[in-house]
Amino acid sequence: MSSIAIWSQYGNQSLAVGRHVASQLGFRLVSMQDLVKTTAAEFQMPEAELAAVFKKRSGLKGVFAKKPSKGLACIEQQLCRLIAEDRLVFVGHVGLTLCQMISHVLKALVLDHPGGGSGPADPGVKEWFQTAYQEDLEDPNLYDLTVNLTHMDVAEAGNIIINTLQHHKFTPMTYSLKCMDNLELSGRVKTLLVEKYPDVAVKAHDGAVYVFSSGFNRGRQKAALQTKQTLLGLEGVSHVEVHGDKKLFDSITCGQVR
């Protein structure tokens, strides 16, 4: 079956919509908090470290602090696993690529009037989204559906989402499931490498894994070779290519990079 991702900067109201949808369809509801919690359990990381991913990094301390890219990679990886388990309603704002590439995930944006029932928006969410994905959270082009709580109540919005999900186009198929697998594998590889190579980009296709990082630049063959060996030991990996040249990597992966 399909899954639903509800994105919004209005935490409470969108969660209410998600709850309605999940209960109607009998899907599992996962909020941002749930996601962070399960990620912490899965990867044995302190929750605080994961929560720091979404903290605003301001001032001198923010500039010098280590980028919590590992945390984000883990969270996205966890989301990927959850979605692969199917029948899921996710309410939050991570995993943009995941949602864009998988045709059977319905992406809904929940809008509200700033003074509406959901209370003030969390401006940090939009800002964080912009820095993390270089996209506008409320850009309707990113979504399959936009519901505006200014014009309807939570149940109505939930029903619209449920009705939309009935469209055949959100039916999973061999191709989209394969995309999901690829995404899951590349996420797994990224989680593994991101701490050592913060700029790592990974693309996986049917067990073939393509990795880029400037850390594998010319003259650092040893690191590349080592990484290759590590990755070949992973489950589901049949072929590994490690690149230190971004242009080459981009042309190999046609720009579809996780």
Place this chain on the structure above:
Amino acid sequence: MNLSHFFHQPAGDRHPVPGGLALTEQERELLDRPAFSFRFQIILGFLIVFLLSVAIIIGAMVAVNHIQRRITTFQTWQRFLFDVEQARRWEKNFFLYGTNLQEALESSHEAQRLLEANLEALEAISGPQGREAIAGHLAKYHALLQDLYRLVQAGTLSSRVQDELETNLRHYGALVVEDAADVAARENQLVLSWLDLMQKVPTYYLVFHFVLMLWMTRFLSNRFMKPLNYLVKQTKRIATGDFSDVKPIRKYRDEFTTVEVAINRMLRELESRQNSLIDSHKLRAVGILTAGVAHELNNPLNNIMLTAHAILEEYQALSAEETVAMVKDIVAETDRSRAIVHNLLDFTRETESVMGPLQLGRLLEETIRLARNQVKVKRAILESLIAPDLPQVHGDRQQLKQAFLNLILNALDAIGEEGIIRVTAAPAAPGVLQVQIEDNGCGIPADALTHVFDPFYTTKPVGKGTGLGLSVVHGIVTKHGGDVTVKSAPGHTVFTVTLPCRAPVAAPLDPAGRQEGHRT
């Protein structure tokens, strides 16, 4: 003044080249020309004026000095005249009253002394004969006076002798007075003429100086304005995207040579920028194409995969012939994959710009093949109407390919559903080939139309359907001596590229190429 400073200074020292880069042959040739700098020209001009003024002033001083001497001489002659006249007055007194003979003699002597002292000056005025005459007359007069004096002193002066002496004295006295007056008058005349000259020369000089200044102003401003106007014309030419070098208009080296060398250097910099712009747009095109090619590769890959699995699964059941046929399929599909990749790589390969004779039809076919996948993805139709036996053009294959590819990709960008792109190539006039790329897309807004080809018009993020690398197209086509124009209305946009070509060849030189050109 050390003129060699202006003429023989080594080129490199006086013209530090911006950036301290090594000089090219052409720059060296320009800078090695004999120098005739504007600084020197200006200094020379003012030097001439200054020297003229100095000459005039020295002349004036000399003249004043001369006049001074003339006046002294004139005064001498005045005194001489006075002495002579005095002598004659005393002489007259003597004959009337019998007195003053002594004084007459003294005056006469004084006159003679003056004459003796100024013989040379006299000769300058009256010539040797005049001098002889005056001296002779005076000497005679003086001698007569002395005779008279001696006779008076001796008391032996008879009245007959006295009459005779008086007649002679009168005669010579009158002559001497006349001569002295004449000399004085001449001297006076001379002084006056010099003074006159002193008045006229500065006036003439002033007029001459004025004219000279006018001429110099004109001359110098011409020397400045001509190269300046020339450079203005050249920059207009450069603005249209023609990056060929600025040719100096003077045979020698001046300040403008430095400017021209700097401009030429800038041009080469611009050209290399333009080339890197071309490269970056090429990369962009490659990025677009790669996606299409990756998809296209999936078909032969799928064939290979299916065939290989068929062999794996049914190995026992297959006859040797069937297996061989399948392996041959795999080989053929691998070749096909390689051809697909090769076509892209061929375009991507960074090659030095090589100009050579080209079959435009074939080049267009290759370009269309490159874009074919994009056309497929867009579900568009690409029609090509390429006239057979097109004459050859002279150009860079890679660059022209890129120019046409950019135009096709641009058209692909502009079209919507049921898009049709038409590529036509035909001779337009003797020696001119015309390639048109038409599409039925959204068109280019009128206000953007005039800007699409502007060189360096890349400041704005490129909008959909407007100018994907059109300035690059313009640059490439201009470099090939051609021209690119655009006409646009919603639903019909035409890019027209004209290129100069060689005269049509009667017998096709490259039958293989032509064959391939008409395959698709």
Place this chain on the structure above:
Amino acid sequence: MKAVEVLLLDDEPIVGQRLKSGLVKMGCTVETFENPVAAMARIAQKKFDIVITDVMMAEANGIQVLEAAKKLNPEVKVIIITGYATAELAREAMEKGAYDMIAKPFKPADLRGLVVRAMQELGVQVVAPTEE
């Protein structure tokens, strides 16, 4: 037992050649086509249970074939095989009633697996599921 009627359309002849034998072994009657127009004409004549079609073809595209087949027989299971797979195409195909979509290059067993699933859904007992 009635044979399952399969139409296999791909402008790459090798696809038809290689897939046909495997499908026949599973108890299908397979007709292969390289021309989408001819295939659509055949679909208009005969009722197929399963249609397997490529998307990017010169004369018509697979989505048109899908639409034509679904219009004549809403029960038909249409499997899309394409070298130009994207999320958009996947959604378009599913929206228009495709049964499944698989991206090229695929293993013959992958496609046979899909066909088996489709046959089961059609209520046909599969003779020999050839899973590897």
